[in-house]
Amino acid sequence: MGLLNFLNNKLKSTHGEEGETKKIVLKIVAAYGVIGIFWIIVSDRLLYTFIGEPKTLQNIQEYKGIFYVLITMFFIYRLVYTPINLLTKSNKRIKETNFKLMDTYSELAATEEELIAQLDETKAINKRYQLLIEGSKDGIWEWDLLNDKFNFSIVTKPPFNYAVGEIQGGFEQWSKLIHPDDKEKANVIFNKYLGEKSGTYRSTYRLRCKDGSYRWILSQGQAEWDVGGKAIRVAGSHTDLTETIDLKESLHKLYYYDNVTDLPNRQMIKMKIEDKIAEFPKEKFALVCFDIDNFKHINDTLGHFAGDELLRYVAKVLKVKLDSVHRIARLGGDEFLILLEYSEISRILAVTEELVTELRKPWHFQDKEFHISLSAGIVTYPDHGSNFDALLKNADSAMYAVKENGKDNFGLYTDEEQQRRSEYMEIVNDLHHAIDKKQFELFYQPILNLESRKVIAVEALIRWFHPEKGFIPPDKFIPIAEQTGQIHEINSWVLRTACTQKKKWEQMGFEPITFSINFSCKSFTQVDPVKNTQMIINESGVKYDEIQLEITETSLIENFDLAIDTIRELSERGIKFALDDFGTGYSSFTYLKKLPIDCLKIDRDFLLTIEMDKTNEIIVNKVIELAHVLGMKVIAEGIETVEQLEVLKKYGCDRGQGYYFSKPLPSSHIEEFLVKQ
Template sequence: MNRTPELPNKRRMLTTQILKRIAIALGIVGVLTIVTTLLYFKVGMEDQLNTDVQSTKEVITNAMESTNTSTKITEHLIDMQLLTASKAISKELQGKTLQQISRNDLMRLRDEWGLNGISLFVKEGTDIKIVQSSDLSEIGLNTKSWGEWYTAFNQLMSNQKVSVGLGYADEHYWAGPISKAEWNHHYYKYAYYDDGTTPFMINPYVMDQDILYLEFQSGPTQMIDRITAQNTSLEEIGVINVPAFLKGDNNTVSSPDTDLPILYGKNSNQLPEDAKMLTEMLKDNKEKRVDFIKDGRSLQKFYIPLSDSRAIVIVTNTERQQNLELRFLSVLLLSFVASFLTIFFVVRIIAQRRLKPLNEMQAFMQSVSEGDLSGQLEVRENNELGWLAEHINRMTVKMRNLIAEVEDRSQRQITHMAYHDDLTNLPNRKHFTDVLGQALNMAQITESKIAVMFLDLDRFKNVNDSLGHATGDRLLREVSRRLLGSLSENHLLARMGGDEFAMLVPDLESPEDAAKLAQRALGLFETPLLFEGREFMITASIGISVSPQDGNDAETLLRNADTAMYSAKEGGRNNFQFYTPEMNEMILEQLETEKSLRYALDHDEFVLFYQPQVDIATGQIIGTEALIRWQHPERGLVPPNQFIPIAESVGLIVPLGEWVLRTACIQNKEWQAAGFPPIKVAVNLSARQFEQPNLVDTVASILEETGLHPQYLHLEITETLAMKNANHAIDKLYALKNLGIQLSIDDFGTGYSSLNYLKKFPIDTLKIDRSFVGDIPGDSDDAAIVTAIIAMAHNLKLTVVAEGVESQAQLEFLRAQNCNEMQGFLFSRPVPAHEVAQLLYEKKSLYFQSV
């Protein structure tokens, strides 16, 4: 091919210029990078070291504060636990003498209240000693030498409030501070109770509550280990109790929280200046620094004051960091030079040898892509490029011949395919839309009406799923044949896609004619379709729009006919429906809500509220029901009845239900981690969730992911859902029950349950619907129903929960009928998680609040 001779030379010159510019750019960037890096390390070394030291101080201080706060809260909760146990044990032992109380009795009480031991103290002369205990090794111990503890014992036994200033004191009760036994290195929390009703003082205790000595065994220590492992310039970090450290050999360790010289980390690099620096630091509360040499290395030691007479000491090694950085810079410089030279020469060699034939190929292929197939590529190299050029030339010749051969024949086929459906050979959507547009133009001139009928087969997806697409295609061809045979010559039938068909009826005299045609089309499906000796019953739904009242353009008429068709499906299928404007408004509203729901699910706009469930005997919270709310950015807090039905209809209820289940489990686990007594959380399952084949696996996965024990999760299904397919429900409920969770039947009494099936369900709880509770005890019928449900549930050994309790009269009636649990506005409305935590922390009786 004889192309412009200047093209290769121009490309070669351009390539050379590009190589030169790349070399210059690489050199400039490399020099600037190296100079900038050197200046950065030289100038910023000291700033970086100070930043590391200060950030280390902040991290360790935060860890210490967090650990102290957690320890104090948890210690108070255990004080309250021991107080409750003490009162219960005192009541159990009232009226008994020491001879009537055995060690087995104390061991039984110990296990019932989750303690590690119980001892009984009596006063003998001027001494107070242990005379009975669940631990035999404690019997006979004297306490006269126990200092302030002995003072506290005397005050308790004299019916005085303990005033020693240690631990926690209440009426008839004192809990000592955390102590550590020297003989076994365990941590103990002892409590003492004497209200005068027993001839002895009661001593319940617990041991090894890990969270209570989090400050002493973990917390900042682990943080220090991670910091020193990650930062090579920090050799050693330690947190010092300065007064204890300055005591030196005179210091004695008597408890785990005050007198340890080194609280966290270590201080192996002790210097003669330590005492001086720490003393000055205590006086002026300012950071100190000492430079020193150890093993030929230049080191620095920082003394940083903290609150409560504590200090952080940090030993840094700047030489190690400088050596590593200089070594890195050397490697970086050598790598840059080597890479630069290698890339430059390799690119230059390749460009000189390969760019010429490649440029010629590029120019030729450019001309071919523009439609010029008349030339030939002249590359005579005896290598891959020559082989490629030869095949490109052959391909060009074949393309010329092929285009000439098929151009006439393919043009007709392409035109037909562009306007017809491959499967049924009916006109396709494009053809139908074009003809409809022409018919509308004619109708405007003649002032006539046109009807558009949109037909969709009912549940055709089931045919494809069960019998395969090949059978589905045969059914579609038969449907198109029947429809085509029922139309007049001036009507147009088209396949719009899938199992959807459209019919154009021009010159419509009245809407009744369209209705008759639609009825005739539906009648075509009354006769079964026969294939391979098998009958198929198919029905259809038809939507009708009429111009000009339903639209004057093809797009509007088709859209409105489609809307009417969906309305026909919602009306029960196998019928037709004329379009009305209200349909469009309803669908637009549903589409907008669906769009907002999907956005809300992706952007965490949903929140959970929790309604407490209350034990009727004590009024204490024993569980909660998780209730979803939509925190809409414009509408505010949206109740579930305004969006759950739409979520059900569009399939969003499944991911939304999984979010509710996971969030509720996480929250319940957080309440337990905060030290609150474990309670159950109830989550409602929707119908579509319950029908999911992977429901059991999903629940098991969420429990494992969140770490919540299965016994604290209650799943609720409605009575109607359970009875919809009772045998299937029984299998699914047993699979869920095998996970260890609890199951409830919600809204009981509204679904006409079969008692024969009810006794087969592996359920734990019946929830009486609020419609029966609302009018008791005034409505005798509702009162009788509630009484019967409670009696039946107790006979089946089920727990009964009454919903919607809002009045004192309802509460008293349910108590009289021995209802187990209740929830409703009388006790608490659904509230956010932090308000539930407050109620749990206060341990208030919601029942007695309401009385």
């Protein structure tokens, strides 16, 4: 626009010069006219005066006219040449200048268009930047250190909700918004950045919203320095990290804390103990590992909600009874771990006893009173382990030793417990390969009719001959197999091997006899135990009514609800059941009433002194009478003397087995025994 104005002004100036030119030309024309007229009049009069002859006059007038024309031509030439020459040169210069001006105009027009485009682009960029700033959760900030002016935009955004211009002033005004607990740290970080004079400033702190709440902010930026190395300006961004930090804290709590009791979980207590050992390797402490006795019964009878309430109750008691210097964690299920910051054994035992006693008090749930108990194992660092895993393993071993000895107590880990635990793990590992490596073998002990002395059955007894450890008795590995679930495979092997042997003897011509097979009720917890048992018997081709499964009171106690239906179904198919070790449990008569038992086996302990101990003799007599009234047969185990045999016969005991007749024998030796019979 400036260029157009310039050219317009030039044109106006040119029009003014054209007027002056006209005046000069008019003056020249006027002068020429005057001189010409003067010449004609004067010259003619002079000729008429001095020349009278017409012809001469005519000639002179012709010469005069020619001379006048020549003179006029000369003067016209002189008058016209210079201006026209100047005009031509000026015109040429004007054209050249005009071309230059046109080129310049084109360049200026292009530059003007480019500047306009750049201006539009800058406006668009500024608008996009403004939209970006307004649309994001981030804000920008700038601190003019020379004038102490602090500008920031994040406070006008939700959820800070300050009005534009509400927060004004220098850094001090901004500092007032920082959480009191974060202010000192934020100042230290900022001053450290200014002191180092390099890198990027970065700090995290909480900033107050208008409603008084606080939100986490990530502040970062860079400074501008003068030639003397002094910071004159710092600018950067603010990012609201509240959701990120809340999520991080939620994930931290989810990973390191128990969601039922809000106690630290296994990962957290492990980390704390390992850090403690690393930082103070010589400092002694104790771990108490305990669980709630019979917790499964609470869940099964009252529901998992009640179980969770009990866990919260236990956690609350522990928090109340223990000082904050100690740590409490829930490892999972009903298992808890306590880190006691004591080194004296006496004090550790006293605190543990106090906790166990406190938790024996009745627990109230839904207006009912329940009595609970704990089993706890104690270890000390570094005596019982140098790391968390070793300490927990040994504390767990001590706890299970307490459970095996009646529960509701606590015990300190011992070296003997370590040896027992090592043997336990060895047996567990060896059991995995015992069947595949054919280390099991069935021995058979004859069961005789006490009146006829005829063999009417054999009891199949499992024997484990380990290639390195030698003979391992059943009472040492069967309970372990029941705990680990390996008993299912062992039960199947025993049943299949016994049925196969029975069929073999029948094919050899021996008279069919009943096979009495020890069977753990733990297998009744399998999927479809009736189907599995039937399949094994059917594969062998033996008769159902010639198979008798011996079950113990101990295994029934823990699996009664699952066992009762299975036993009834198998009994309906003809399989007989014998209740082994009768009299050693505390609920035997319940089993006699509810289960289809065919035979009672009197435990050998009642026979040891039966001929001298009248009490045992009376018990045996009454058991035999009771069984007969209920329509059951009676088998006496462990008959070793003729005196024992005579007492049993006197009271009408039906069958018996023991070393008096024969010890358990391998199948080949039993065949010889059967031949003799």
